[in-house]
Amino acid sequence: MFILLAPFLWILIASFRPNMELIRNQTLIPENITLENYVSLFAKSAYWKWVMNSFIVSLYTVILSLPLIVAGAYSVYRTQFWGRNVLSFFLLSVYIFPTALLVVPIFKIFNSLSLIDSHLGVALMNTAFAVPFGIWLLQAFLRSLPPELEEAAAVDGISKIRTLFQIIIPQAAPGIISIAMFAFIVSWTEYLFAMTLLLSNDLHTLPVGLTGIVFGQYRVNWGFAAAGAVGSALPVFILFLIVGRWFIRGISAGAIK
């Protein structure tokens, strides 16, 4: 537990220390406590703008990827079609390629599609990376549902589409919500494509915006970096606190104990 939390703790402490002190000594106990890092993050940088941009990109990603993941997982898992096994085998192969290799061709393609400098473009890219793993996760979850649910529906004469929307999706809701969270985080922390595909400063996401400041021309501002890290984790943390609570209420609704 300590090993797991130690880096986070260090970042948290560092974010309250002046930058010079961080460069001078590496001790864990701070000599001076300061809010200057947070002041420059919240008040002097475009932090709120970046949060908003990141949020938009992440939301787009979730909205784009969920239908694809649900449809993909359901079809890979429950229907028979030609090439199904090959498809599910190669599903995760997109992750083989180093993403850096893709930057140039993707830039060219997106340029011709006028998707450069647009949040939607980045979200599309993030979707491409979230979907295969999402399908893989969700089909494992679907497998855990009793097949009798669908069989009961089939015997009762309920159409496949209705079964998917009114039985499978509600039953798989906990799994779908965790996958939505996953897609959100993938997008929230994504740097490479956000960096290359978003040209205007106005559109930058949190990771891109922060690095721009942290790595100043001549020196690295570690205190600010730490504050930035806390500042970028915080919105997600709060969001999950809300969603997580609702999520737990969802699955325990109507439970006896």
Place this chain on the structure above:
Amino acid sequence: MASVSLKNLNKYFGNTHVVNNVSVDIADGEFLVFVGPSGCGKTTTLRMVAGLESISDGEIQIGDRTVNHLPPGARDVAMVFQNYALYSHMTVGKNIGFALKARRFDDDDIKKRVLRVAKMLDLEEMLDRKPRQLSGGQRQRVALGRAIVRNPQVFLMDEPLSNLDALLRLQTRKELIELTGELKSTVIYVTHDQVEAMTMGHRLAVMYEGEVVQLDTPENIYNQPSSRFVAEFIGSPPMNFLNMEINEKNGKKFLKNDSLELPVPDSMKKLVENAVIMGFRPNEIELVSQGGISGTVTVVESLGAEKLVYLKLGVNTISILVPSEEKIKSGDNLQFNLKPEALHLFNSSNQRRITSNRND
């Protein structure tokens, strides 16, 4: 309600022949039970009737329609699953009414039908609850309600009682018999529990290794099991079996092994075999104080009203049921008689029943 006819039904999973030439005609309003050990093909047969498994060969008719190629929803059957398959995100009322809603019944009609079924099953108070909030027995009734509300031609039930505890199972069994009787339903019921099969079925189809080995009323199957397998499977505690030689002395035939000798019953005079398997049920013996077959008691199990006593007869061990008043302890010597009519004889090689009126 309708009759169901299975004609030479076959099912292969790859090279495994799981259902082998099953032919059964189920009358309108009949309660037919497929019973057999696990893996005997009974559930697969039921699933073929439901349309959840494809048919490798043969024909299924419901009423006068051949349903081989109809999807499950078009066969007008309702199925109750072992794990109930309730939609846990819907209330009891919605669970029961869901199939009707999908068939675009209007809301008032659905409400009326759901309420009527709920009354029948004593679920009125539960309609707004989620399945999670119900006991096992109540969930079972919801699953039943979901089937009844559609008023289908045939009910298919796949071990619907096996997830209930013993007491509840007894009670639900009785309710199910009453309910299906009132509704005059055609029911195809699958179970591995021979007691359940005996008590519920109008007729039983005993299955073994993919084949129906006997199809008859519970009484006939109990009294005249067609093979050693059926004799052992139906009836509790199970029948005793002893390998016997047939000897002839002074023109009379005797069944003989290392520890006992019995005259062949008069009805079996035409016996041609040299050796048979002799079976008798533990409850069909008569304790005597002397002159009977004698054995040594090894284990005594008290069942309440009766005692199940294991007796060593030479190299064999058999079990007998005696009234619990009998004071018997292990090591005692017991003597008993076997009535001729209690004996079942089976062919040693093919294990089939040797009938009295044989002419081969």
